Amino acid sequence: MFTPDSPVHHALVQHQLRLAQVPTTQLFDHDPNRVQAFNCQAAGLHADFSKHRVDANALNVLIQLAESADLITKRDAMFNGEVINHTEQRQVLHSILRARHAHPTLGHLQTDVSNTLDRMATFVDAIHSGQWRGFSHLSITDVVNIGIGGSDLGPQMVTEALAPYQTQVNLxxxxxxxxADLAQTLDKLNPATTLFVVASKTFTTAETLTNARTARRWLLAAAGTEDATAKHFVAVSSAVARAVDFGITPDNIFPLWDWVGGRYSLWSAIGLPIALACGMPVFEQLLAGAEAMDQHFASAPLLENMPVIMAVLGIFYINYWHCDTHAILPYSHYLGSFTKYIQQLDMESNGKTVALQGTASSGHTGPIIWGEVGTNGQHSFHQLLHQGTRIVPVDFILPLTTPAVSAIDTETLKHHQAQLVANCLSQSRALMLGKSRVQAEQEFRQMGIPDAEACALAPHKMMPGNRPSTTITMHCLTPENLGALIALYEHKVFVQSAIWNINAFDQWGVELGKQLCNEILPVLTTDAATAFDPSTNALIQRYKDAHQ
Structure with missing residues (x-):
């Protein structure tokens, strides 16, 4: 448990005060083996932690913090299927979705998962082979996934990341x-060759059902028969009866289980769009990569455990360096949606103010996650990273090679990749080194600027440096490596929740907005009197005035 009055807490306070006076470059001077000591490899990924503002002594105490929170027991409880989502009385078993090795006590769940994967494979083959036909007997060329939150962000991110593996079906x-979101999509499509995947665990999600109903009207207007729904809609849901009422055939409803949280569900049938886009073997490889990271997390000593090290470093910055945000910067065009995906994973999981016992959290919890792909971010917000008043820890994610593409020859592509890698490495180095006043003055003088003016301008070119970063590399962005990368962040988030003593697997803050929306919507669409706060009442009236 994270307790401010513990000896570990007081030791970390002292380590932060000490390390705040030590330049990161000096940490390398003091430890010739620092690069080797602060590196970790697992499941095809390599993480360089050596640019962080920690030394071996501080890291050992951070590991003690994890041990004092009973992390190992909590980790094992999750993997063994104990109820750790206490507010909803649920198991947390997304790891079972990708576990290919027999579990000693959860084999019955693995059987359900295996049967679902077999059904997915049969369905994907029917689409890809052209066996599945629409209302006009044409094969399917386009698939539209209708979902929100975990039913959208994960499949979309993975499908984009694995674009080089995509088949003939457009997602x-x-x-x-x-x-406008649905309209812009439908404008490009032919109803006769379009399949919709409606992804909603309860089949009551307002946004998803609104879009699904509108899509169904669009389809039926072209087909002229209600029977077309069964040929153009499938569902991923635990609410079979509701999906059937919508018009979806029971055989085309893929299951979800209450032990899978939405933001952890891309490994389940929620990942059907991934399999449709890239093929079932690629989806299986994604699962295998995640399982490899699961095995590392479950077995590696804490001091050699990649998710654990990432987690405790994050806690050090949040709770002892008072860093409120964390930037995730993938240097891969294919990972363009990765940061947005991790935003939900991290902020919906650990954006909590209440400890497990129902009391207020003893300190700050989840950080604000943000970022953009490199090199785009270098020309926007990197200015703040280098010279801003706030310290922002950064994760750089870097595939070292890139898949071949038809439009660019191999040598030219290598040249692009070398520039991309050079930019990534230079950013992490620049964040660490900064630039002193002496260096700035010297640069101005080399430009021919007189001494007095160089002295006056130098402060504007100074950068404090000592800005911490992790660099995660992989040989290439394969399905296996992507699966491992996602699982790495899942486990990092869990470790932090265990140390903060919060529940990472509920999301009551999401529910409040839904409840209030159900109160406001009828007022917008009827003559019902407004009975809310003065600001909301006035905004409702503005809406009504605009629609008179």
Whole structure:
């Protein structure tokens, strides 16, 4: 448990005060083996932690913090299927979705998962082979996933990341209840060759059902018969009866289980769009990569455990360096949606103010996650990373090679990749080194600027440096490596929740907005009197005035 009055806490306070006076470069001077000591490899990934503002003594105490929170017991409880989501009385077993080795006590769940994967494989083959036909007997060319949150962000991110593996089927994702999202997608499609995947565990999610109903009207207007729904809609849901009422055949409803949280569900049938886009073997490889990271997390000593090290470093910055945000910067175009995905994973899991016992958390919990792909971010927010008043820890994610593409020859592509890698490495180095006043003055003088003016300008070019970063590399962005990367962040988030003594697997803050929406919507669409706060009442009236 994270307790401010513990000896470990007081030791970490002292380590932060000490390390705040030590430049990161000096840590390398003091330890010739620092690079080797602060590196970790697992499941095809390599993490370099050596640019962080920690030394061996501080890291050992951070590991003690994890041990004092009973991390190992909590980790094992999760993997063994104990109820650790106490507020909802649920198991947390997304790891079972990718476990290919027999579990000693959860084999019955593995059987359910295996049967679902077999059904997915049969369905994907029917689409890819052209055996599945629409209302006009044409094969399917486009698939639209209609979902939101975990039913959208994960499949979309993975499908984009694995673009080089995609087959002949085109994937589209609709999540926003703003009609423009669905309209722009449907404008490009032919109803006769379009399949919709409606992803909603309860089949009651308002945004998803609104979009699904509108999509069904669009389809039926072209087909002219209600029977077309069964040929153009499938569902991923635990609410079979509701999906059947919508018009979806029971055989085309893929299951979800209450032991799988939405933001951890891409490994389940929620990942059907991934399999449709890339093929079932690629989906299986994604699962295998995640399982490899699961095995590392479950067995590696804490001091050599990649998710654990990432987690405790994050806690050091949040609770002892008072860093409120964390940037995730993938240097891969294919990972363009990765940061957005991790935003939900981290912020919905650990954005909590209440400890497991129902009391207030004893300190700050989840950070604000943000970022953008490199090199784009270098020309926008990196200015703040280098010279801003706030310290922002950074994760750089870097595939060292890139898949071949038809439009660019191999040598030219290597040249692009070398530039990309050079930019990534230079950013992490620049964050660490910074630039002193002496260096800035010297640069101005080399430009021919007189001494007095160089002295006056130098402060504007100074950068404090000592900004911490992790660099995660992999040989290439394969399905296996992507699976391992996602699982790495899942486990990091769990470790932090265990130390903070919060529940990472509920999301009551999401529910409040839904409840209030159900109160406001009828007022917008009827003459019912407004009975809310003055600000909301005035905004409702503005909406009504706009629609008179």
């Amino acid at each position: 589209h994702f609709v999540s926003n209840v703003d009609g």
